[in-house]
Amino acid sequence: MNDSIALVGQPNVGKSVIFHRLTGRYVNVANYPGTTIEVARGIARGLPGVEVLDTPGVLTLPARSEDEQATARILLNEKLRALVQVGDAKNLRRTVQLSLLLAEAGVPMVLALNMMDEAKARGMAFDPAKLAAELGLAVVPTVATGNEGMAALTQAMTEARIPVFRLTYADEIESAIDDLVLVLPAAHLSPRVIALLYLAGDKASEEWLAAQGIDLFALAARRERLQDEYTEPLAEILQRARMTAAEAIVHRVVKNAGSAGHGWVQRIGQWSVHRWLGWPLLALVLYGVYAFVGQFGAKYLVDLLEKQLFEGVINPWFHSLVTTWIPIVWIQDFLVGPYGLWTMGMTYALALILPIVTTFFIAFGILEDSGYFARLSVLSNRAFKVLGLNGRAVLPMVLGLGCVTMATLTTRILHTPRERLIVTFLLALAIPCSAQLGVVMGMLASYGTGAFLIWLGTVILVLFTVGWLSGKLVKGKRIPLMTELPPMRLPVAGNVAKKTWSRLKWYLEEVIPLFLIGAALMFVLDRLGFLPWLIEAGEPLVTGWLGLPKEASAALLMGFLRRDFGATGLFALGSALSPEQGLVGLVTLTIFVPCIASTLMIIKEQGLKTAAIMMALIIPLAFLIGGLLHRALLFVGFA
């Protein structure tokens, strides 16, 4: 007996919530497709020793994007004890279409019909038992968010049987399946399903077959022979066959199809994508985020923590503690000196960055949980068209304002390598993460609104110009927008809290070590005399070209570690910088290379060569823009 159970289903049907209910483990959940981009594993609470796998959503198989392929690979490679399809009860036709394929996989299976509350609220009525009889498997109605039906689901998982179901396709397809089944190797999945996936052109199955040493030429020839019988692609023929069968089943099972939701939350959802109303609503949302993150987080909380708590209480106390008990001066400096671990590293990380990042992730979580982001992709589609992208790119871009590393991973929800490459590059180039944004806002606030608008205008100009050029230069064609808009829902406080916490944890684990390493590195460089040397060496570029005081070289050096760390370096220079110099420094650092963690993520996702090319473009570009801005500001007499 094998001990893993995979949760499989279409995007945005509540797989991750069910995973959390079953295992107690929390993976980030959101009200838009593509939240789960990697497979998560956890031990089932009700079934000791049984591992549950949460997989990225698949609309149907064959997989179309990289996250979908991860699911196909799980099905092919994991020896599963059972398969739990999580389906959306209100979109039964689509759910059953996927069941018709999975039910033939030769793996014990349960169908969890989730979101029963939403189906009922829309007046839908159907008989789950009748559906179970039609599909030959256990069907469990659930409301995962309300913890309903979970005990029944656990019970059904222990008793799961291989479904007694077979969909008969057209004769020529059946004959091709029979031919393929004869040569397919023994596998965890039934040869019939592997044949169906292969005929539909599924990449993961092709890779898997190649890895098993199967002669793909013979298989491909058989597939081509079948394709010759049709004018449409085989994937579509197979899909339509399942859709037609699903339609017939749903017709027999459903008593009342219900009607569209008309609550006030749904109405806001409609307004948010309305051609006119959508814009004022977006302005309102942005203002709300600014008030919460920019005013409350970056001003009020930072002031409270940095000025009053750290500078007023903790730092003087820690300083006297260190100087009293540690007689060695260089260790004192290492801990509480200008580049000290505590004074620079921990104070920046905890007093400056933490409040900003926390408020940003709360605001982000609320918008995400409501389903607003998917709607934003409709509204922003025209702007992204200029970049050769479509509105779906807004999701990683907005997430990038929280954390560029996380956002780089999320580019997997985009459909083509071309889109992923352009979005990754733009994230690395011109999207400041919340930590950096907070420091930038803090500095710009003292320079006035004009400075803020110049900073914003320059960054947007660079983003669109470079994006437009990338759109022209990167090979491949633009994919027009097509996306699903999940129902608008009232955000749930518990979800937002869990999401904020899991993101904060991820972020802090990344940020604090880097801030400490950064502070230690700066201390060592300073001690070895490298910093003064670098400040001299960088003078022509930093002072001559950018017009900054030579000490700003240190901030730019810190920017290599993290852009926000560099920005905090500028912040620390304080009144040594004129507003013009501060502005030039901030624009240069915003466009500068992303943090080390993001760079590693880019290497992981795009390869070393692409990452190196990106860095080679970004560094000179940052200095070029900074220098040009310096000259432009001098020209217009900005003081």
Next chain:
Amino acid sequence: MEKPLRNFAVGARLIVRGFQDTLAPDLRGHLSAWGLTPGTPITLLAHHPVTRIAVEHAELALEDVIAQAVLVEELHPT
């Protein structure tokens, strides 16, 4: 009589009949993955800023070039 989706008024109840040949096979594959295959009943929700339709209880947003390539017929003529 089947016509492109863009030709109908908002609120129309329609049935998908097919797709223009101009629609790239991969895009067509996406539509079919969402259940938008010939014979599927849909409701037209909006034309701007992009075309929005309801398929069962799911809402899809399609850019003009795709909406133009979806051929539909009125289900209940108004």
